[in-house]
Amino acid sequence: MTHPVTVGVDGSAAGLAAADWGAREAQLRGVPLRLVHAWEWQPFAHAPPMGPEAARRWSEGVPHEVTAQLHRHYPDLDITADLLTGPPPEMLCAAAAEAALLVMGTAGVGRLAGFLLGSVAMATVARTERPVVLVRAPGADEDKAVGRGPTATSPRPVVLGLDLVRPCEEVIRFSFDAAALRAAPLLVLHGWNPPGYYGAYGAGANVNWAAGFEAAQTESLRRTLRPWRERFPTVDVIEQAVVGQPASHLRPRSWCASPRRRSNSYGTVC
Structure with a gap:
């Protein structure tokens, strides 16, 4: 069917x-x-x-x-x-x-x-x-008429916001499928924040800790996506572990969203 x-x-x-x-x-x-x-x-x-x-x-x-x-x-x-x-x-x-x-x-x-x-x-x-x-809804500087969607020569990326604590397989699969269907790159964003005690031990220690936190988050993101890269070898995956609330990083990149019930993960298809 x-x-x-x-x-x-x-x-x-x-x-x-x-x-x-x-x-x-x-x-x-x-x-x-x-x-x-x-x-x-x-x-x-x-x-x-x-x-x-x-x-x-x-x-x-x-x-x-x-x-x-x-x-x-x-x-x-x-x-x-x-x-x-x-x-x-x-x-x-x-x-x-x-x-x-x-x-x-x-x-x-x-x-x-x-x-x-x-x-x-x-x-x-x-x-x-x-x-x-x-x-x-389209803004003042966007195409408003039916049939006048994005016309870029190269496909815009599919953007996936990923929660590494509880990654949702359905959302990840949806995003990889969407990228493969469009022959578009897949940009995966993971937002994270330093622990509460960060900033208490001086600038030098903070720089070292920040680098360590970022490296750990990036490696965790790569590890989570590794089996999906193997399932979708033709999809060009770009991974970014960014500091701050995910929404603030996703909003400038997104046109529509595909949330799933009972999940903190969500994909945005552009």
Whole structure:
């Protein structure tokens, strides 16, 4: 059975960016693209500007409008569009269970590895067992139109943020697969901080200790990745053990993320 790339669309700029990313990913993988929009009528204490039927008609139009835009730029891509009725996080999790991966736009409040998340995205990421790609809404200096994604002559690297205390094999595998599929390099970042007593014994000792800590972290990173290098010999792996919070190093390098449930590891596919 061929599992599609599934995208949750909601009519927003972030949702449109997610649909475009999903279309390119589906084309790259040679699988269908499925667009879903989850609709749930919410009762109001006072009469809303439009009734439930008007709201439903708008919801029905969202995935079909996005489909029409995508078809103009990806005419050979097999695209289906579905309106799902029910709580959006539950509907998206159900759709993800049948997909190779779920793609959503990011917006609203809350933070995960430097990405802004809405309540639906946060709830979906927390519940689903499938890979989830989070695509940021385009900024003023980024391409906004469908079909106008990155056009660099050489592929941008796949970036993997790796927790060496509890490395997640699913995330590592996802990142190596993504790099191999794109013929792109894989940049693996591990963030670490010196122990609490660092800095208490003078500058000379600190320099020596810092060098020792960095060498130990780098060697641990290489040791963790060694079996994956053997499984994916064609992937060019770049390892970096960096001081500080991982998010501060990952944000400048990332365009979308693929978090996994029950893991401190996460990969970002660029």
